[in-house]
Amino acid sequence: NFNKKPKAIITDSQAMDILGSWCPEDILLTTFSIMMINYVSRGKLNKFVDGIKTLQNLHAGDKILIVEACNHSRIGEDIGTVQIPNILRKRYPDVTIEHNFGREFLENTRLQGYKLIIHCGGCMISHQKMLARIRQLEARGIPFTNYGIFLSHAQGDDALTRVLAPWDISWK
Secondary structure: OOOOOOOEEEEOHHHHHHHHHHOOOOOEEEEHHHHHHHHHOOOOHHHHHHHHHHHHHOOOOOEEEEEEOOOOOOOOOOHHHHHHHHHHHHHOOOOEEEEEEOOOOOOHHHHOOOOEEEEOOOOOOOHHHHHHHHHHHHHHOOOEEEHHHHHHHHOOHHHHHHHHHHHOOOOO
16 A cells, blocks of 8 residues: 555664655654553653653763663674664763663662663563563662664754654653
């Protein structure tokens, strides 16, 4: 049915640099990671959006934890171990970047030292596990965001505004 214009396009977070300029403005655009985190968190996307604001207040020595809920083979330009860390190091050269891979989350006592958590889309864990992670982070006052939100933010204000439009969420 290619004769009918789509209402929305869901792309890989890594493709926002290209799709943002290719996709007509009258078609909604978002990322798989954003869609999944909204689904797995039972509609708590706004909490992940709030976390991106933490980037405005990063200082030398702050620690960021990149969390990926699966154990896939990391090769080449991996999003969690290469792309996101490269962006962070370029924009915030004096922050410390650490990783948490797999279905088990860090113990509460170890989470406390992080200024920001950047979480994957969560497609490999249950709603229950994701909600437990959110509760842990909120109880400790640790801001969190998502791969898709982070990578869209890296493309600029307009890109982030656009990928959040399908949910009527404003990030400013």
